[in-house]
């Protein structure tokens with residue numbers, strides 16, 4: 668992945684197993700957002716290939732049709748919520764179904780209300796984003812991301828714009844999705860949360876994956892070295908409450924560079940080489 672002549676991602680070779688949670692951590696400017704955006708082609712890679720849920724594309728063979736196919740498999744949740752300000756919470760959650768013409772108005776409304784209920788947001792369904800707390804807005808945006816049942820949900824620091832007291836509600840909403848085995852890739856600085864919820868973690872620095880493996884090993888604060896130092900620096904800044912977060916599922920055995928999904932039809936492989 669390259670911006671003008673500068674390579675921002677290099678030698679990335681990452682595979683995410685269906686139904687698993689991957690946490691991406693690393694210092695500011697290391698390429699985490701760019702990596703996430705490359706996974707659903709919001710950013711086009713200059714070399715390599717991306718494969719999501721069986722749809723594979725080479726960087727030099729990108730076209731609108733395949734881009735659309737890849738994007739249809741995944742949705743992204745942003746740091747700044749990105750809700751439509753002129754739509755209510757309910758209308759926001761209905762919007763992907765209506766926009767993509769996959770449901771009638773009544774069906775979309777019923778599905779959106781169900782997801783809002785799951786996230787305990789039914790009471791605010793008719794409110795506009797400006798009248799909601801940051802935590803509520805982020806939960807609405809998560810509801811909007813999953814209403815169309817994507818194969819993969821990509822989160823870019825979903826709690827970093829929130830007041831501390833709002834963080835655990837959003838983390839719990841994400842934990843609920845993990846329980847449903849929705850494939851997720853999450854850029855986060857919430858180390859304890861990532862340890863609990865993620866199967867694998869990757870540490871990115873200077874556009875490269877410095878380490879990749881089971882989350883509780885990669886994100887361990889004991890020991891020495893670059894990653895432990897980084898993890899400790901995050902933990903020492905004072906972590907918000909993450910109680911009530913569900914137990915993460917058992918980390919799966921990941922090979923270092925390539926893991927093939929055990930269910931091929933919805934394999935979620937991601938590669939972006941430079």
Ligand SMILES: Nc1ncnc2c1ncn2[C@@H]1O[C@H](COP(=O)(O)OP(=O)(O)OP(=O)(O)O)[C@@H](O)[C@H]1O
Pocket residue numbers: 670671675693694695696697698699700701702
């Ligand atoms: N549109 C762009 N044009 C040029 N350079 C960019 C662009 N977007 C990002 N970059 C550069 O690419 C590098 C990686 O940026 P990226 O936003 O992916 O980092 P990050 O790890 O997400 O950082 P942060 O933790 O601060 O969000 C940075 O050096 C950044 O300046």
Ligand SMILES: [Mg+2]
Pocket residue numbers: 699700701823
């Ligand atoms: Mg970023």
